[in-house]
Amino acid sequence: MRSLLVLMMFTFALTSDATAQLFQARFVTSGYMWQRQDSVGRTSDHLFGHQSVSLSIASPTISFYTYGQAFTDLAGPVEEETQYRLYNLYLKWSNIYDVGTLSIGRQYVFAGVGTGTMDGGLATLRFLDSRLRVTGYYGTLPPPRSKAELIGDKTNNFMTGGQIYIEPIEIAQLSVSFMNRKIQAEPYSALRRDSLFNPYLVEIKPTASTERYLSGDLNVEYEEIVSAYGRYDYDFDTEAMARMQFFTRIKPLSFLGLTAEYLQREPRVSYNSIFSVFTFNTLKEFEIGAEYALKSTWQFFAKYGSVDYGDGETSNRVTVGANGKYVAVSFTNNVGYAGELSAASANVSYPLWGNQLTPSLMLSYAKYKLSEAAPKLESALSIAGGFVWRPAPIFSFDTQIQWVQNKIYKNDLRLFLRGNVLLSERLNIF
Numbered sequence: 001m002r003s004l005l006v007l008m009m010f011t012f013a014l015t016s017d018a019t020a021q022l023f024q025a026r027f028v029t030s031g032y033m034w035q036r037q038d039s040v041g042r043t044s045d046h047l048f049g050h051q052s053v054s055l056s057i058a059s060p061t062i063s064f065y066t067y068g069q070a071f072t073d074l075a076g077p078v079e080e081e082t083q084y085r086l087y088n089l090y091l092k093w094s095n096i097y098d099v100g101t102l103s104i105g106r107q108y109v110f111a112g113v114g115t116g117t118m119d120g121g122l123a124t125l126r127f128l129d130s131r132l133r134v135t136g137y138y139g140t141l142p143p144p145r146s147k148a149e150l151i152g153d154k155t156n157n158f159m160t161g162g163q164i165y166i167e168p169i170e171i172a173q174l175s176v177s178f179m180n181r182k183i184q185a186e187p188y189s190a191l192r193r194d195s196l197f198n199p200y201l202v203e204i205k206p207t208a209s210t211e212r213y214l215s216g217d218l219n220v221e222y223e224e225i226v227s228a229y230g231r232y233d234y235d236f237d238t239e240a241m242a243r244m245q246f247f248t249r250i251k252p253l254s255f256l257g258l259t260a261e262y263l264q265r266e267p268r269v270s271y272n273s274i275f276s277v278f279t280f281n282t283l284k285e286f287e288i289g290a291e292y293a294l295k296s297t298w299q300f301f302a303k304y305g306s307v308d309y310g311d312g313e314t315s316n317r318v319t320v321g322a323n324g325k326y327v328a329v330s331f332t333n334n335v336g337y338a339g340e341l342s343a344a345s346a347n348v349s350y351p352l353w354g355n356q357l358t359p360s361l362m363l364s365y366a367k368y369k370l371s372e373a374a375p376k377l378e379s380a381l382s383i384a385g386g387f388v389w390r391p392a393p394i395f396s397f398d399t400q401i402q403w404v405q406n407k408i409y410k411n412d413l414r415l416f417l418r419g420n421v422l423l424s425e426r427l428n429i430f
Contacts, residue, residue, distance in 0.1 A: 021059050021427040028052040030418035033075070047075035057427070063092040068148070085146040087117070100125050106142060111135050112177025113215035113233055114161035117142055119150055131167040141183065156184035156208040173219045184208040211268075212236040215243075226250055235266070242266050257291035259303075281310030299323045313337035326350050340369040340377070359387040360400075380406040386416070396420045 033047040054067045066089040072082040090105025101124045108117050120139015126132070138160040143151045151157050161179035168174065185206040191199045217231040226248070233243035243265040251257045263285045287305035294300065302320045309315070315338040321330030327348050334341040343366035351358045362384040367377045386400030397419050404412040 021057060023057045023423075023425050023427045024055070025423040026052075026054040027421045028054075028418065030416070031074070032414065032416050034412070034414035045075055046073065048072075049074045061093065061095055063094070065090055065092070083145060084148060086142075086148040087146055089148075099127065109137050109159070109161075111137065111161065111163040112175055112179075112217065113213045114159070114163065114177055114179030114181075116159055116181070117146070118159045120159075133165040134162070135165070136162040141181075144186065153184050156182055158182055171220055171222050175217055177215045177217075179211065179213050179215075181211045182208055183210075210237060213242060224251060224254075238266075240266070242268065255293045257293075259289040259291065260287070262286045283310075284308040297325055307336075307338070309337055315339075339371055339374075342367050356390050357387060358390075359385075361385045378407045380404070394422050394424075 028051070030050045030052075031047060032050075033045070035043050035045050049072050050069060052067070052069045056063065056065045058064070066086075068084065068086045068089075070082055070084050086106060088106050088108060090103050090107040092101065092103040094101050096102060102121065103123075104121045106117065106119050107122065109115060109122060111122075114137070118137070118139030119142055120137065122135065122137040122139075124133055124135045127134075139158065140151050140154045141157040141159060143149060159179070159181045161177065161181075163175055163177035165173065165175045185208075187203055187205045189201055190204055192202050193199055213233050213235055215231065215233045217229070219227075219229050221227040228248040229246070231243065231245040233241070235242040241264075243263075245261075245263045245265075247259070247261040249257055249259045263283075265283055267280045267283075285305065285307045287303055289301060289303035292300045300320075300322045303318070305317050305319075307315045307317075313336075315334060315336030317332060317334040319330060319332040321328070327346070329344075329346045331344050332341070333343075343364065345362070345364035347360070347362045349358055349360035362382075364380075364382050366380045368380070369377055382402070382404045384400055384402045386398065388396060388398050390396045398417070400416045402412075402414040402416065404414075406412075
């Protein structure tokens with residue numbers, strides 16, 4: 001991988017246009033502080049700090065992207081070393097002979113059933129004015145906590161697959177995808193007892209788990225009248241369906257929309273993991289809804305849904321609400337096997353001084369029972385208020401105070417702070 005990255009960086013230097021190199025950098029610094037009640041009469045103060053950096057430099061053919069984050073507990077009962085996470089670091093070569101695209105490095109893959117982060121390569125070929133696209137990828141999985149290094153056991157930690165995308169007619173898109181992923185958990189030590197119940201330390205080496213899926217999905221959209229989406233996933237290891245989904249939206253009138261969705265899925269558990277020996281039920285869920293637009297200012301919606309957990313256990317939910325330009329409110333009620341919940345929430349925000357200052361206020365209240373056998377309803381109340389300040393296009397500052405009252409915490413007060421700087425410049429390096 002290192003050799004390929006060096007080769008692509010050299011290609012970048014040779015092929016980049018002097019007037020077409022766009023450099024962008026985003027720096028986000030945030031802090032999150034609160035006081036936690038560890039036990040009766042004992043509390044601890046916490047201050048988490050995050051620093052995120054996103055960099056990119058792009059020309060019409062060669063681009064470079066990276067995004068990483070550092071985290072540390074600045075104030076807490078247990079001191080921790082700073083943790084670094086590298087989410088992506090890759091080079092992308094576009095318009096190869098006007099048909100191909102190649103990216104190499106740590107990147108997130110989104111190709112039908114194949115999704116996830118890998119250290120490797122992804123290539124796409126486009127034909128018939130991009131109405132036919134073929135994508136393939138292969139790479140090793142990143143190490144735990146997304147460390148800035150390659151994983152040690154590459155044979156048992158990899159991800160590979162592909163996708164074929166076809167647009168047979170203007171209103172329909174069809175794709176077929178395949179993904180094969182293997183994950184080897186790290187060995188760990190644990191105490192065991194011998195025949196005389198004496199403890200001794202043993203090393204546990206979990207078996208590598210596998211996932212092999214084949215998926216097909218179809219998307220249809222006719223003007224703004226009808227849209228539909230369907231998906232079917234097949235699990236090669238269990239030789240059975242893993243997921244089936246269908247969604248549609250119909251607009252008989254310009255201001256009225258009707259929706260319907262059905263989802264049936266098996267728990268996504270690796271075939272040869274320890275969890276695969278347990279008995280699972282197929283989850284079946286459907287939801288119908290209506291959306292009503294009042295001019296261009298307000299949108300009202302109402303939804304009814306039900307989940308079938310198997311063995312005659314079901315849960316039903318009703319949700320109604322409205323979204324405006326500055327206000328959003330919703331009400332929901334859930335009853336059945338998953339417990340009982342009645343909740344209301346509201347969100348208000350209003351920009352001032354040409355969007356330089358935007359204060360906001362959020363409120364939610366809920367009464368719930370985690371099971372039908374619970375003796376009484378519990379309540380939870382949360383309030384959050386803050387503002388976003390943008391004195392210049394390249395800088396913004398966010399702050400928010402959060403207060404929660406529930407069964408566990410009588411008064412939970414938290415403070416969130418974030419500063420964001422965005423730099424964008426045309427460069428003339430090569």
